[in-house]
Amino acid sequence: MSHNPPELRPDLAPRAILGGDARPGQPRIGMVSLGCPKALVDSERILTRLRAEGYGISPDYAGADAVIVNTCGFLDSAKVESLEAIGEALTENGRVIVTGCLGAEPDYITGAHPTVLAVTGPHQYEQVLDAVHAAVPPAPDPFVDLLPASGVSLTPRHYSYLKISEGCNHACRFCIIPDMRGRLQSRPHKAVMREAERLVKAGVRELLVISQDTSAYGTDLRDRDAKAPILDLARDLGTLGTWVRLHYVYPYPHVRDLVPLMADGASGVLPYLDIPFQHAHPQVLRRMARPAASARTLDEIAAWRAACPELVLRSTFIVGYPGETEEEFAYLLDWLDEAQLDRVGCFQYENVAGARSNALPDHVPDVVKQERWDRFMQKAQAISEAKLAARVGTRLPVIVDAVDAEGATCRTMGDAPEIDGHLYIDEGAEALSPGDIVTVLVDEAGEYDLWGRLA
Template structure:
């Protein structure tokens, strides 16, 4: 008689916060799948639930605590990991029944905690996509984390205390991962870190051989090699340092998408100084003009903080005027929020909440108008879009252009597109635009 194998244990996962957390979740689940675990789509079917927390803002911490509470109420067996793991006492004070708590990117400790809570049975039971690991994003795009930590000490940020100083991955290891992802169906690589422009400065003396070439650890060499692997490569979290200029020709050549996600945070020199950010905003405008001279279609997205302690009306108006000149393509804004442990909490002259709200409304109105004008200029032009969803009933499809990162930017809405498939990259004829999105029709067969 054949031996009846025990059922494999099941793990549920709640992943909160930024794409870097999402990559951590993918790595944890990939290892657990290799150890014979199955994934559960709901709390009821899980032997243990992992909650990967965000601890950057107080509102994010509260969301993390709510997620932990929901998992405990629905399942009872919960392991906590992620950035809020640094505040184990806070978590245990509210949820003493939590099985284990680990910090950000502590993969081995998380897996060990799962093994202890729900021991693995004989396996593995599930075949992974060859060498690609488990993904929490759609098959056609993947986040590629190139480093951990950050060397900056911005007064509003506690990332270095959560994730440490910069630690860059070896370029050949990154490129191998990129090849595996593309072989498994990825069309778009989204390069992420805390500071992509700083990639490699800690290992600059350690070039690596790749495909018969020597790759120097740095953003330019890495971007060039990634552009030879994937159809689309998108760069996130890039600081506007002079050496970024070397990447722009790669965009003009089509090796890298003409898109930069730059965390400017503000423009007024006095505010930038209190933030401990680079404060030469005039040089930044010169640099942007130089980039556009090389790659005229480059899309620049950024985020800004309004209501930072000491921000005057004059400072805020300076920011609005700077945005008029910079003409950024995509902009997000946040009202300043104290973060436990951040130096900004001790700064004088806090901005009243009603003033924050009023300034937030003004900056969003300003940037929406800029976005609408820039998108209107695309009407009548052809551009490429990657397809994220297809509606077989209506024949419509939703995609993104080179100027749109998933979930944070705009979309391209298509009619007469029922023949397309998710992951197709297709030439689009733009017919209309609104403040944030484009509307059109496929202009050629997908590729």
């Protein structure tokens, strides 16, 4: 069967940024980080531990004594990409340690690449370090390497992912994340806040809150005081003076209590919700083993927007799920017309080894999946274009991501890095720097992007 190309997949993080000079004789480790932002955070933690032990970080294969490949196993296409990355690292370097979600299937990896040095599963930091020690013994210089240092970041300095929990308690038939990463395990509130404060002190201007189910954060903690601990966490993060963006929020009833925080311009919590609806037709949602009340979801969306008119909604959807009929797909298009979501991603259903959806009857042919994806994205694009056109003439705060000779690439409060659109400033951007937050007058709109000038 065909696989989703990387640009259609919902499991991608920004490309890891590696660099730094090594002292003479310092052992160096390379890192290839694939998959979602949660995996990128795992890579940052591994490299931070290695840096504290005296290892340098190599931005290329040639300068590395060994390479860690942090893999993804969300979809079969992600598995193919992971195997290709392992093969490339073996060809270019030869000494490869594999970790991440695909590491939960060691036989699958060693069957394709029997010469890898070690295979560890997701967030098994200690095992990764043990494998590195065995392959490349540490050689620390206590006068340099072991001085206190801020953690290693694989994203631009002005934003950072903040992982608040691991695992998931949902049992969606198409997903194997609970099998790979386990059930929900929330980090203590104080630990999350300490990390957030450290990041802000290091210059981070935007915190991107991630987990597998952000709405459920803290519900597994025995010492929790609140019914919905994410509310207290979001409120406290909003006091740090940065933008706070919430990802992977399931539409539980208590989301209604989150939205007023977003409407409060002083709270720091951005008017942005990333909610993985996946589909809208009740029968498809039941086959997915997901909540099947799409009509009530429209009511919730209306209530959220009434409380926060500036709210931007992002979501991802699956087309071509087993058994999806033309009628069910048409229902999804009509629902999208009513919901008027601001940012929409879509991917074509794939079988994933171990997923219960593989056994469902009436799998949709690839050619039909492609045709439905085209129609879905055409609809989503028209909605996006109309919504952005309505922004022309307005003033928006934006965060600067990059500045070059052509101008500045920025994002509005409604745009997350890598997955959403941009706002471009073509003139007068010479004095701007990444991380600056400025006000822009929007004077042009496209299908997914805006253009403007400093107000």
